[in-house]
Amino acid sequence: MAHDSTSTRTAASRVRYLGSAKSGAAENWAMRVTxxxxxxxxxxxxxxxxxxxxxxxxxxxxxxSHPFAALTLLLFILAGVYHMKLGMQTIIDDYVHDAHWKDWSLIANLFFCLGVGLACVYAALKLSFV
Incomplete structure (x- = not known):
């Protein structure tokens, strides 16, 4: 990798592939994996x-109530809810500029996704344990 003398990144950040936010790459990979x-x-x-x-x-x-159907439903729910959380978090990070509103929006996003996820997992488990 050639060194760009006009870059403001430190040598350590170039080695770790971290940008200024320090977590964008991990969230991007998580979004792609889900x-x-x-x-x-x-x-x-x-x-x-x-x-x-x-x-x-x-x-x-x-x-x-068959194990394959129950497992497929649970994996679909968990991956979908996590993907939803990451997507909404990206939207909030990009478009909410006030720090106070951004923090509360991220908290609301987390609790909403937890609520939806727990309700769906509860329903799937209740159906699978007849």
């Missing part, structure tokens, strides 16, 4: 839900 994981999980989720079409409540509940 997006990649959500692709096959979404296909599995749609297949599971499509297989429930036309079934009554008892049959649907019995099918969702």
């Amino acid at each position: 997006a990649t994981a959500l692709f096959p999980l979404s296909i599995g989720f749609v297949c599971i839900i499509a297989s429930l079409a036309g079934k009554d409540y008892a049959a649907a509940r019995a099918e969702l």
Whole structure:
């Protein structure tokens, strides 16, 4: 890697590949990993839900109680909620400029994602343990 004499980055930051925020690369990778994981999980989720079409409540509940379906639903929920949290955090970081509002928005984002995630996990576990 050639050294750019006009760069304001220190030698340590060039070695660690960290920008001024120190965490943007990690969040970017987490966003890409969750997006990649959500692709096959979404296909599995749609297949599971499509297989429930036309079934009554008892049959649907019995099918969702199988370990493969329950695990697919849980992984889809966890990856989706984490991806949602990271995406909204990026939007807040980019577009909310007041430090006070940014902090409260990030806190609200965290609690909203936790609430949605816990409610979905609870529902999936309740269905899987018939």
